[in-house]
Amino acid sequence: xxxxxxxxxxxxxxxxxxxxxxxxxxxxxxxxxxxxxxxxxxxxxxxxxxxxxxxxxxxxxxxxxxxxxxxxxxxxxxxxxxxxxxxxxxxxxxxxxxxxxxxxxxxxxxxxxxxxxxxxxxxxxxxxxxxxxxxxxxxxxxxxxxxxxxxxxxxxxxxxxxxxxxxxxxxxxxxxxxxxxxxx
Numbered sequence: 001x002x003x004x005x006x007x008x009x010x011x012x013x014x015x016x017x018x019x020x021x022x023x024x025x026x027x028x029x030x031x032x033x034x035x036x037x038x039x040x041x042x043x044x045x046x047x048x049x050x051x052x053x054x055x056x057x058x059x060x061x062x063x064x065x066x067x068x069x070x071x072x073x074x075x076x077x078x079x080x081x082x083x084x085x086x087x088x089x090x091x092x093x094x095x096x097x098x099x100x101x102x103x104x105x106x107x108x109x110x111x112x113x114x115x116x117x118x119x120x121x122x123x124x125x126x127x128x129x130x131x132x133x134x135x136x137x138x139x140x141x142x143x144x145x146x147x148x149x150x151x152x153x154x155x156x157x158x159x160x161x162x163x164x165x166x167x168x169x170x171x172x173x174x175x176x177x178x179x180x181x182x183x184x
Contacts, residue, residue, distance in 0.1 A: 007122050012027035014124025018094035018114065021056075021075055027057050033071065040067045054075070060063065060101060076113075079103075095145065100133035106157075108140040114143055154182050156169070 010067050019026050036042055036051045048065040056075030059065075063079050066087040071077060076093045078087070080101030088108045091097055095113035099105065109160025111131075117123040127146035131137060136150035144162040149155060153165045156179075165171040169181045 009122060012116075012122035012124075013121075014116075018124055018126055020073060025055070025075075026073075029074065034096075037065075038068055038070050043067060069087075079145040086139070090179075093129070094124070096128040098128070099131045100135065100151075102134050103130065103131050104138075104140040108135060109137050109143070110135075110141075111143040113145040135165075137161075151183055 009131060012156045023095045025184070032051050032055065037048050042048065045063075045065045046068065046085070049059050049063060052065070052074045053059055057071070060079060060081035060083070062082040064084045066085060066089070069085055070092075070165040071092040072092045072094060072108060077091060078095050078097070079099045082101055083099055083103045085105050086107040086109070089105050090110045092110065092112040093115065097111060097113060097172070102132065105111070111129055112120045114124060114126045114127050117125055125145070129143055129147050131147060131149045132151040135149045137143060137149060137155045140158050143149070144160070147161045147163055147165070149161065149165045150169065151166035152168050153168045155161055155165060156170065159172040161171065164173060168182050170182050171177070
């Protein structure tokens with residue numbers, strides 16, 4: 001049997017190309033995130049918001065940002081008014097990530113806008129993610145690049161989202177499918 005192809009990762013394109021900011025800003029953000037945003041001892045949502053905004057995030061009024069939040073690039077993040085971002089949420093936004101107003105992203109959820117050209121050269125591929133107004137992404141979900149979660153949609157715990165979740169629908173396990181309307 002022939003050995004499968006192995007991609008030389010040293011030659012993979014994309015390193016640093018998604019930063020969208022100079023290296024000094026990326027490194028300064030890394031320090032600020034560690035000390036003031038992802039730090040579980042730092043309990044002030046107001047301070048967390050101020051640091052994110054200082055690095056370019058667009059965050060509305062009344063947003064709650066819980067401890068252990070991770071944000072890859074705050075300058076590519078927009079969150080509308082009164083939204084809640086739960087503890088241990090990871091926003092791995094190498095592309096634009098937009099979270100509407102009155103939306104909830106619950107504990108342990110991972111949102112990524114990046115992937116790789118896995119059949120070719122492992123080049124970085126990015127696509128934006130949008131979570132519309134009133135949507136609720138419940139605990140421990142994974143939302144992949146190019147996804148849109150509709151207005152007032154609900155994603156059930158542990159679900160992987162890759163694509164469109166229609167407005168007002170409950171989406172979830174076991175097969176990641178529309179299960180029915182959220183509101184009757």
